[in-house]
Amino acid sequence: MGYEKFKILKSSVVPLPIENVDTDQIIPARFLKATERVGFGDNLFRDWRYHADNTKKKDFVLNNNNYSGKILVGGKNFGSGSSREHAAWAIYDYGFRCVISSFFADIFKNNCLNIGVLPVQVSPNFLDKIFEIVFKNPQTNLVIDLKKQTVEIEGTSQIENFDINGYKKNNLLNGYDDIDYLLNIKDSIQTFSTKTPL
Amino acid sequence: MGKTLFDKVWDSHVVKKIDDGPDVLFIDRHMVHEVTSPVAFLGLKNRNIKVLFPEKTFATADHNTPTRNQHLPVKDILSSKQLKALEINAKYHGISYWGLGHEKNGIVHVIGPEHGITLPGATIVCGDSHTSTHGAFGAIAFGIGTSEVEMVLSTQCIMQPKPKKMRITINGKLNKAVTPKDVALFIISQLSTSGATGYFVEYAGEVFSEMTMEGRMTVCNLSIEMGARGGMIAPDKKTFNYIKGREFTPKNNDWNNAMKYWSNLKTDDEAIFDKEISFDGSKIEPMITYGTNPGMGMSIGGGIPNSDQHKGNKKTFLKSLEYMDYTEGEKVLGKNIDFVFLGSCTNGRIEDFRAFTEVVKGKKKSPNVTAWLVPGSHKVEKAIKDEGLLSILNESGFELREPGCSACLAMNDDKIPSGKYAVSTSNRNFEGRQGPGSRTLLASPIVAAAAAITGKITDPRELIT
Numbered sequence: 241m242g243y244e245k246f247k248i249l250k251s252s253v254v255p256l257p258i259e260n261v262d263t264d265q266i267i268p269a270r271f272l273k274a275t276e277r278v279g280f281g282d283n284l285f286r287d288w289r290y291h292a293d294n295t296k297k298k299d300f301v302l303n304n305n306n307y308s309g310k311i312l313v314g315g316k317n318f319g320s321g322s323s324r325e326h327a328a329w330a331i332y333d334y335g336f337r338c339v340i341s342s343f344f345a346d347i348f349k350n351n352c353l354n355i356g357v358l359p360v361q362v363s364p365n366f367l368d369k370i371f372e373i374v375f376k377n378p379q380t381n382l383v384i385d386l387k388k389q390t391v392e393i394e395g396t397s398q399i400e401n402f403d404i405n406g407y408k409k410n411n412l413l414n415g416y417d418d419i420d421y422l423l424n425i426k427d428s429i430q431t432f433s434t435k436t437p438l
Numbered sequence: 439m440g441k442t443l444f445d446k447v448w449d450s451h452v453v454k455k456i457d458d459g460p461d462v463l464f465i466d467r468h469m470v471h472e473v474t475s476p477v478a479f480l481g482l483k484n485r486n487i488k489v490l491f492p493e494k495t496f497a498t499a500d501h502n503t504p505t506r507n508q509h510l511p512v513k514d515i516l517s518s519k520q521l522k523a524l525e526i527n528a529k530y531h532g533i534s535y536w537g538l539g540h541e542k543n544g545i546v547h548v549i550g551p552e553h554g555i556t557l558p559g560a561t562i563v564c565g566d567s568h569t570s571t572h573g574a575f576g577a578i579a580f581g582i583g584t585s586e587v588e589m590v591l592s593t594q595c596i597m598q599p600k601p602k603k604m605r606i607t608i609n610g611k612l613n614k615a616v617t618p619k620d621v622a623l624f625i626i627s628q629l630s631t632s633g634a635t636g637y638f639v640e641y642a643g644e645v646f647s648e649m650t651m652e653g654r655m656t657v658c659n660l661s662i663e664m665g666a667r668g669g670m671i672a673p674d675k676k677t678f679n680y681i682k683g684r685e686f687t688p689k690n691n692d693w694n695n696a697m698k699y700w701s702n703l704k705t706d707d708e709a710i711f712d713k714e715i716s717f718d719g720s721k722i723e724p725m726i727t728y729g730t731n732p733g734m735g736m737s738i739g740g741g742i743p744n745s746d747q748h749k750g751n752k753k754t755f756l757k758s759l760e761y762m763d764y765t766e767g768e769k770v771l772g773k774n775i776d777f778v779f780l781g782s783c784t785n786g787r788i789e790d791f792r793a794f795t796e797v798v799k800g801k802k803k804s805p806n807v808t809a810w811l812v813p814g815s816h817k818v819e820k821a822i823k824d825e826g827l828l829s830i831l832n833e834s835g836f837e838l839r840e841p842g843c844s845a846c847l848a849m850n851d852d853k854i855p856s857g858k859y860a861v862s863t864s865n866r867n868f869e870g871r872q873g874p875g876s877r878t879l880l881a882s883p884i885v886a887a888a889a890a891i892t893g894k895i896t897d898p899r900e901l902i903t
């Protein structure tokens with residue numbers, strides 16, 4: 241499935257300063273019954289966002305009109321738990337293109353990269369700064385420049401570099417996916433398969 | 439320089455290395471279930487391609503399935519649609535499919551080893567994070583997302599950077615009532631849920647070499663809960679005895695050739711790990727969790743830490759206790775519980791049912807407890823009956839359900855009601871994991887059994903002689 245190319249993203253953010261946000265919170269299992277990739281954004285953070293009777297929980301950040309934007313900022317160890325890519329789909333479908341945290345769970349990070357959501361890992365200090373500045377002024381923009389691998393808090397001198405491997409970076413900048421790459425080397429895969437030990 | 443067990447298996451499966459990028463890794467065996475596969479199959483359809491190696495792919499239905507009346511049509515419309523989609527996709531692509539009611543049906547990580555799909559030195563993936571279970575056989579096994587499921591279906595490869603390596607060594611003898619589940623919960627409580635993120639773990643030492651294959655599966659299963667990509671244990675005699683003669687295990691000459699490869703599958707003495715950790719096995723006690731992630735565990739008689747002693751974020755910690763309606767500093771021993779869940783790919787194997795039965799034998803289930811006993815597969819279910827465990831369980835007031843993931847993730851009707859406490863042998867105690875508002879305490883089958891009898895969190899050592 242194609243996704244939007246990622247170049248420079250300038251946006252206000254939605255802050256979620258909670259640690260260990262797991263994929264069961266991002267999208268509870270009972271919403272995994274679809275056979276197509278549609279509508280997952282509606283159930284993003286379902287049980288934090290809505291009461292059992294489907295009324296909104298006022299104190300949850302997605303229900304707070306002060307905060308909006310294409311960047312979600314979460315606490316340490318974001319995306320732990322299940323391998324469900326539906327978590328990344330829900331984030332994308334809701335409208336986020338980037339998630340920032342000081343630490344990501346492995347599978348979640350991979351899933352994001354595979355569907356065009358950029359996971360940006362920053363230092364714990366920088367993360368605290370983002371929260372502090374955004375809570376003071378919810379309109380604050382962050383500028384994420386994938387080519388330069390920088391994240392900047394607009395209007396301040398706060399800027400930090402982030403890591404991403406060259407291959408994945410190129411994919412995101414161009415909207416490529418891994419399967420195109422692998423299909424191109426199918427012959428060598430087939431040859432390899434005849435030589436595996438099992 | 440020597441190689442680790444992990445290096446040996448990984449390196450022998452690299453099709454291609456990409457500069458400043460991931461390795462292209464060949465996958466020997468791919469397991470598929472109904473929840474994370476439909477969108478992947480849709481992707482193949484859109485690209486107009488077929489599964490490249492259907493004989494290396496195995497499909498089962500487990501996440502979504504009811505644990506009662508499996509012979510009847512599935513009532514939930516969405517679930518039934520998802521199950522049907524897998525059946526159609528498997529048939530179209532020529533993949534073996536063990537659907538609902540099939541004698542080989544069961545939880546994906548339980549049936550893999552049962553039928554010899556899981557092999558030492560293999561690379562195994564599945565769209566489910568607990569794929570790490572198969573590492574018990576010395577395989578590199580890990581969970582993948584749906585985009586990667588599509589990748590493996592279409593090219594039998596995934597693209598990932600090689601993870602770092604960690605070795606966890608535990609020597610010493612385990613004490614009475616201390617099970618592999620306790621060992622795993624203990625490790626996670628020490629490392630936290632992110633302590634092994636970025637690493638692939640090898641478990642070594644006396645405790646693991648003494649462990650049964652079932653026990654090793656429980657430990658490797660929980661590797662993901664400390665953030666690890668996966669966990670593995672070097673294959674030994676026990677491993678080879680377990681797999682020999684199973685349906686998909688190599689036979690005759692192929693077996694002899696495979697043995698040549700397998701006999702070299704251990705970490706060389708001079709190999710170096712990025713991180714080494716060791717614990718004393720004799721210090722581990724029966725464990726239980728008190729919070730909303732598997733790292734929030736303690737010995738069953740212990741007290742919940744005070745928020746000041748807690749290493750992580752204080753607000754997150756208190757939020758978690760508030761969800762559980764527990765207070766910092768207090769003990770959970772003696773607190774009432776409402777449900778007991780025995781099952782899942784962590785503790786849904788025959789050994790787990792034996793251990794549970796041993797504790798409840800000759801006693802009666804507490805009338806305040808609803809107990810769901812869900813075997814990991816039909817094969818386990820059959821063994822429970824054949825070994826006479828079922829009649830003992832019935833005698834004590836327990837019923838057996840039909841196999842599946844059940845209350846482990848509560849996608850079917852097996853949901854713990856809001857606010858209720860469940861002692862569960864599964865792997866995750868996240869908020870709402872076992873149903874919206876449910877409160878989960880993770881523990882071993884023995885601790886679960888003790889709680890089922892008394893209706894309270896109970897030290898199992900009080901019930902066993």
Ligand code: SF4
Nearest residue numbers: 568782783843846847
């Ligand atoms: S039993 Fe639970 S953890 Fe295991 S495969 Fe099923 S849902 Fe996943």
